[in-house]
Amino acid sequence: xxxxxxxxxxxxxxxxxxxxxARTIHAYPMTRLLDVLREELNxxxxxxxxxxxxxxxxxxxxxxxxxxxxxxxxxxxNGTSIVTIEGLANDNRLHPLQKAFLECGAAQCGICTxxxxxxxxxLLDKIPQPSLDEIREGLSGNLCRCTGYFQxxxxxxxxxxxxxxx
Amino acid sequence: MxxxxxxxxxxxxxxxxxxxxxxxxxxxxxxxxxxxARYVDDIRLPGMLYGAxxxxxxxxxxxxxxxxxxxxxxxxxxxxxxxxxPGKNCIALILDDQPCLVDGVINHPEEPVVLIAHPxxxxxxxxxxxxxxxxxxxxxxxxxxxxxxxxxxxxGTDNIFKSFLIEKGDVxxxxxxxxxxxxxxYFTGAQEHLYxxxxxxxxxxxxxxxxxxxxxxxxxxxxHKALMALCGLPEEKIRVVQLETGGAFGGKEEYPSMIxxxxxxxxxxxxxxxxxxxxxxxxxxxxTKRHPSRTRHRTALxxxxxxxGGEIDFTIDGGAYATLSSVVLSRGTIHAGGPYLxxxxxxxxxxxxxxxxxxxxxxxxxxxxxxxxxxxxxxxxAKIVGLSPVEIRRRNFLQPGQTTTTxxxxxxxxxxxxxxDKSLAHASYKAKKENFARENKTSxxxxxxxxxxxxxxxxxxxSGERYLDSVVGMEGTADGxxxxxxxxxxxxxxxxxxxxxxxxxxxxxxYESVTIAQADTTIVPNSGPTVASRTAMIVGNLxxxxxxxxxxxxxxxxxxxxxxKPAEFxxxxxxxxxxxxxxRSLARxxxxxxxxxxxxxxxxxxxxxYAWAVYVAEVSVDLTTYAAxxxxxVALQEIGKVLHxxxxxxxxxxxxxxxxxxxxxxxxxxxxxxxxxxxxxxYIMPASCDLPPIRVVFEEIGNPHGAxxxxxxxxxxxxxxxxxxxNAIVDALGVPFDSIPLLPEDILEAITxxxxxxxxxxxxxxxxx
Numbered sequence: 001x002x003x004x005x006x007x008x009x010x011x012x013x014x015x016x017x018x019x020x021x022a023r024t025i026h027a028y029p030m031t032r033l034l035d036v037l038r039e040e041l042n043x044x045x046x047x048x049x050x051x052x053x054x055x056x057x058x059x060x061x062x063x064x065x066x067x068x069x070x071x072x073x074x075x076x077x078n079g080t081s082i083v084t085i086e087g088l089a090n091d092n093r094l095h096p097l098q099k100a101f102l103e104c105g106a107a108q109c110g111i112c113t114x115x116x117x118x119x120x121x122x123l124l125d126k127i128p129q130p131s132l133d134e135i136r137e138g139l140s141g142n143l144c145r146c147t148g149y150f151q152x153x154x155x156x157x158x159x160x161x162x163x164x165x166x
Numbered sequence: 167m168x169x170x171x172x173x174x175x176x177x178x179x180x181x182x183x184x185x186x187x188x189x190x191x192x193x194x195x196x197x198x199x200x201x202x203a204r205y206v207d208d209i210r211l212p213g214m215l216y217g218a219x220x221x222x223x224x225x226x227x228x229x230x231x232x233x234x235x236x237x238x239x240x241x242x243x244x245x246x247x248x249x250x251x252p253g254k255n256c257i258a259l260i261l262d263d264q265p266c267l268v269d270g271v272i273n274h275p276e277e278p279v280v281l282i283a284h285p286x287x288x289x290x291x292x293x294x295x296x297x298x299x300x301x302x303x304x305x306x307x308x309x310x311x312x313x314x315x316x317x318x319x320x321x322g323t324d325n326i327f328k329s330f331l332i333e334k335g336d337v338x339x340x341x342x343x344x345x346x347x348x349x350x351x352y353f354t355g356a357q358e359h360l361y362x363x364x365x366x367x368x369x370x371x372x373x374x375x376x377x378x379x380x381x382x383x384x385x386x387x388x389x390h391k392a393l394m395a396l397c398g399l400p401e402e403k404i405r406v407v408q409l410e411t412g413g414a415f416g417g418k419e420e421y422p423s424m425i426x427x428x429x430x431x432x433x434x435x436x437x438x439x440x441x442x443x444x445x446x447x448x449x450x451x452x453x454t455k456r457h458p459s460r461t462r463h464r465t466a467l468x469x470x471x472x473x474x475g476g477e478i479d480f481t482i483d484g485g486a487y488a489t490l491s492s493v494v495l496s497r498g499t500i501h502a503g504g505p506y507l508x509x510x511x512x513x514x515x516x517x518x519x520x521x522x523x524x525x526x527x528x529x530x531x532x533x534x535x536x537x538x539x540x541x542x543x544x545x546x547x548a549k550i551v552g553l554s555p556v557e558i559r560r561r562n563f564l565q566p567g568q569t570t571t572t573x574x575x576x577x578x579x580x581x582x583x584x585x586x587d588k589s590l591a592h593a594s595y596k597a598k599k600e601n602f603a604r605e606n607k608t609s610x611x612x613x614x615x616x617x618x619x620x621x622x623x624x625x626x627x628x629s630g631e632r633y634l635d636s637v638v639g640m641e642g643t644a645d646g647x648x649x650x651x652x653x654x655x656x657x658x659x660x661x662x663x664x665x666x667x668x669x670x671x672x673x674x675x676x677y678e679s680v681t682i683a684q685a686d687t688t689i690v691p692n693s694g695p696t697v698a699s700r701t702a703m704i705v706g707n708l709x710x711x712x713x714x715x716x717x718x719x720x721x722x723x724x725x726x727x728x729x730x731k732p733a734e735f736x737x738x739x740x741x742x743x744x745x746x747x748x749x750r751s752l753a754r755x756x757x758x759x760x761x762x763x764x765x766x767x768x769x770x771x772x773x774x775x776y777a778w779a780v781y782v783a784e785v786s787v788d789l790t791t792y793a794a795x796x797x798x799x800v801a802l803q804e805i806g807k808v809l810h811x812x813x814x815x816x817x818x819x820x821x822x823x824x825x826x827x828x829x830x831x832x833x834x835x836x837x838x839x840x841x842x843x844x845x846x847x848x849y850i851m852p853a854s855c856d857l858p859p860i861r862v863v864f865e866e867i868g869n870p871h872g873a874x875x876x877x878x879x880x881x882x883x884x885x886x887x888x889x890x891x892x893n894a895i896v897d898a899l900g901v902p903f904d905s906i907p908l909l910p911e912d913i914l915e916a917i918t919x920x921x922x923x924x925x926x927x928x929x930x931x932x933x934x935x
Contacts, residue, residue, distance in 0.1 A: 043201075044204070044208035047207075047362075048207065049363070049846075050446040050845070050846045051446060054847055094200070098199040098200060099199075101195075102195045102196065105189075105813060105815070105816045107192065107199050108413075108816060109362070109411065109657055110203050110410065110412065111205065111412025112412075113201075117199065137854075142854070143853060144362070145359075145362055145413050145851065147819065147820050148819035148822060148852075148857060149819075150859075151816055
C-alpha cells in the first residue's frame with residue numbers, strides 16, 4: 001500500500017523475486033511495475049498494449065495472482081514473487097504451454113502472446129481440466145486481435161489433455 | 167474437445183516429403199512464445215531521446231501563433247515544426263498532399279503540428295500540454311453528404327479525391343423490361359485496426375550514413391520513399407528496417423511513414439537517436455481507420471429473380487488527405503457487384519474529403535464495404551421477388567465463361583452453387599431455419615440464419631503488379647543454408663513461414679535449412695508492399711522462381727548434380743561460396759500471358775485470381791437486452807492450394823473475429839471530426855467470450871498464377887461475416903437493418919420506431935427486408 005507521507009519524487013528501495021531470482025531496484029513508488037520490469041530489469045517480454053488494464057498484454061503472475069502489471073505501482077510489488085514470460089522456458093527448453101502455443105498456431109503477431117500464456121498458465125493452475133467456457137472465462141482479460149482465440153483455446157485444451165509435464 | 171480443425175497437423179520435427187500443405191512451425195514462433203522477440207518499444211539506444219507529437223485540436227483552421235508555456239524549461243527539449251523539415255514537407259505516397267507537419271493550415275483534428283523530444287519520456291506529457299496552438303477556425307465538413315454538397319471546398323476543386331465509372335452493357339434499357347426494380351441504401355462505419363502493438367519508430371541520423379529508422383511497419387519501401395522526399399536525402403542515405411511487428415491489418419501500411427518522418431526530423435535536428443511510440447489513445451485517435459461508406463443499389467430483375475442490370479453508387483469518406491483512398495475505392499468498386507452475373511451494370515464511385523483524420527488501408531481495402539451492401543441487397547431482392555436468399559443467389563451466380571462487371575472472363579472451374587450447398591449443409595441451414603421460424607413465435611430470444619456469398623481478388627488491382635515490378639532475392643550461404651531476401655514483412659500472418667516453405671519445397675531441402683532476412687532496405691530487394699493478399703501468391707511465386715534460379719546456377723556450374731539429396735545441396739552451396747563468392751539469384755515479376763487491363767475504362771482482368779466463399783451465420787437476438795449474438799459460424803472458401811493449414815485457418819478465424827467486431831461491436835463515435843472513444847475501454851473489440859464456434863472449410867481448385875496454386879487469403883474473411891450476420895438478424899426479427907456496426911441500441915431504436923409507426927398506420931404494410 002502507498003505511504004502518503006512519502007515525498008513526491010523519492011526513489012524507494014524495492015526488493016522482489018523475479019522468475020526465482022532476488023532483485024532489488026530503486027524506483028518511484030508510483031512507477032508502474034510494467035516499467036520496472038521492462039526498463040529497470042530489462043525483461044521486455046512483458047508488453048504494453050493499452051496502459052489501462054484492458055488488453056492484458058502486460059499480464060504477469062504476482063504471488064500466484066494474474067495481474068496487469070500496468071496497473072500495479074512498484075511499491076505494491078515490494079516483497080512479492082513475480083513470474084514473467086522469461087521465467088517459463090527452462091534451460092532453453094520450452095514450457096509445454098509454450099510448445100502448445102507454437103503447435104496450435106496460437107501465436108500470430110506475438111504481442112499478446114506473453115500475457116496470454118501467463119493467463120493460460122494461471123487458468124490451468126486453478127483448473128487443470130477446463131471446459132471451453134472456463135477457458136473463455138480464464139482468458140477473458142487478454143485481448144488478441146489476430147487469432148480469433150480458437151487456436152489459443154486449442155493450445156490450452158491440448159495441454160489439459162496432455163498434462164503440464166514439468 | 168477440439169476447437170480448430172487443423173491444429174493437430176503441426177509438425178514440429180524434421181523434414182517431410184512434401185513441405186507445401188503441411189503445418190511446419192512458425193519461423194519466428196519460438197521467439198514469440200518465449201518473449202525474446204524484439205518489438206520497437208523493446209529497443210533502447212544509448213543517448214536516445216523520446217519524441218512526442220503536439221496535435222491540432224480543431225478540425226480546420228489557420229494557425230495564428232504557436233506559444234510555449236513559460237512554466238517549462240524548453241532548453242531541455244528538442245523542438246521541431248514545419249520549418250525544420252529538411253526536404254519536402256509531405257508524406258510521399260500517391261499524391262503528395264499530406265504534410266508531415268502542419269504549415270499554416272489545419273485540415274483535421276489530431277494533425278501533427280509540433281514535435282518535441284526529451285531524454286526522459288516521463289517529461290513529455292506535460293510539455294505536450296505546454297504547447298499552445300492558437301488558430302482561426304474555418305468551416306469544416308464532417309460527413310460524406312456535407313462533402314458532396316460542396317458548401318465548403320476543403321480539397322481540390324470539388325472535394326473529390328477520386329472517382330470511377332464501370333459500365334457493362336446498356337443498363338438504361340433494362341428498366342423498361344424489368345418485372346421488379348429493387349432499391350436499397352447501405353452504410354458501413356469506420357473501424358479501428360486495434361493491433362495490440364501501437365505504432366512506433368526509432369530514427370538515427372549520421373551525417374555520412376544518413377537516416378536509419380527501425381520500426382513497426384508493413385511496407386519498408388513506402389517508408390523509404392517517404393523519407394527520401396522528407397529528409398532530402400538520396401536513396402542510399404535512407405535505411406528502413408522492420409522490427410517484429412505486433413499486428414498491422416493495413417493499419418501499418420501508410421501511417422508509419424508519418425511517424426518515421428517525425429522521428430527522423432527530430433533525429434536530424436538533435437543528432438541523437440529518437441524513439442516515438444504512441445500510446446493507445448494517440449494511436450486510436452490520430453492514425454488511420456477503415457473508410458466509412460455508403461452504397462446505393464438500384465437493380466432490375468426478371469420475375470424469375472434473374473438480374474437484368476443495375477446501378478450501383480459507392481461512396482467512401484477519405485478524411486482530409488488523399489493518402490490511399492483512390493486505391494481503396496478502386497477495390498471497393500470492382501468488388502461492388504459481388505460474385506454475380508450482371509448482364510449490364512453501371513457502377514459509379516467516389517472518395518470524398520472530410521475534415522477527419524485520413525482513413526486508410528484496412529484488411530479488405532474497400533471490398534468489405536461494397537460487399538456488405540451487395541449481400542444485404544441480395545436478401546432484400548429475394549424478399550421482394552419472393553425467392554429464398556439461397557435461391558436468389560443460386561440463380562445469379564457467376565459461372566465459368568461468364569464475365570465480371572469489368573468484363574473479366576471467369577476461366578477457372580468455380581462452381582458457386584456447389585460451394586453454397588456445402589456451406590448450407592455444414593451449417594444445417596434448412597433444419598435450423600425451420601426450427602427457428604417455429605420457435606421464434608413464442609420465444610423472446612429470436613434466432614435467424616444468414617448467408618453471404620462473395621469473392622476477393624488477390625494481388626494489386628489491374629496493372630498494379632506490373633507497375634510494382636517486384637523483385638525477390640535468394641542466397642546460398644557459406645554454412646550451406648539458404649536465405650530469402652524480400653521486403654515482404656511478417657506481422658503475424660505467416661510471411662516468414664510460408665515463404666520459407668515455398669523455397670524449401672522448390673529446392674528439395676528441409677524447411678529448417680531456409681531462413682528469411684530481416685526486412686532491411688539495404689539488404690533486401692523491393693518485393694513490393696505486404697498488402698492486398700499478395701504475399702503468398704505473388705511474392706511466393708517469385709520466391710519459387712528465385713529458388714529454381716539458385717538451383718540452376720549450381721547445376722550449370724557443375725557444383726550440384728541434376729538429382730541430389732538435401733545434404734548435397736548444402737555441400738554445393740558451401741563449395742560454391744568458398745570457391746567463387748556470392749551465390750545469389752534474383753527473380754522479377756512477369757505479368758501472366760493474356761492479361762489485359764485498361765486503367766481508363768476500368769475493363770479487363772482486374773485480378774489474376776479470385777478467392778471464393780460462402781459464409782453462413784447463425785444469430786440470436788435477445789429482446790430483453792437487444793443484444794445480437796453470433797451463435798455459430800460456417801466459413802467455406804476456395805483459396806487455391808492451402809500452403810499451411812494451421813496458418814490458413816488462423817487467418818480465416820482471425821478475420822472473421824475482426825469482421826464480427828465490424829458488424830456488432832466496433833463503433834467509432836465522432837464529434838467534429840474527432841474520435842471520442844479512443845480507448846479499449848470504450849471501443850469494444852471481440853474478447854474470448856464473444857465469438858461463436860467457427861467451422862472453417864477449405865476447397866482447393868488451385869491457381870496457375872500463384873505459388874504451388876495458392877491464392878490470396880488474408881483479406882477474404884473480412885468481407886463476408888458482416889452481411890451474413892445482418893442477414894441473419896433480419897431473418898430473426900423481420901426488421902430490415904442496413905447499417906453497420908449494429909449495436910443493441912440500434913436494434914432497440916429500429917424496433918421501437920417500427921412499433922410506433924405500426925400504431926400510427928391503420929393497415930400496416932410489411933416493409934421489405
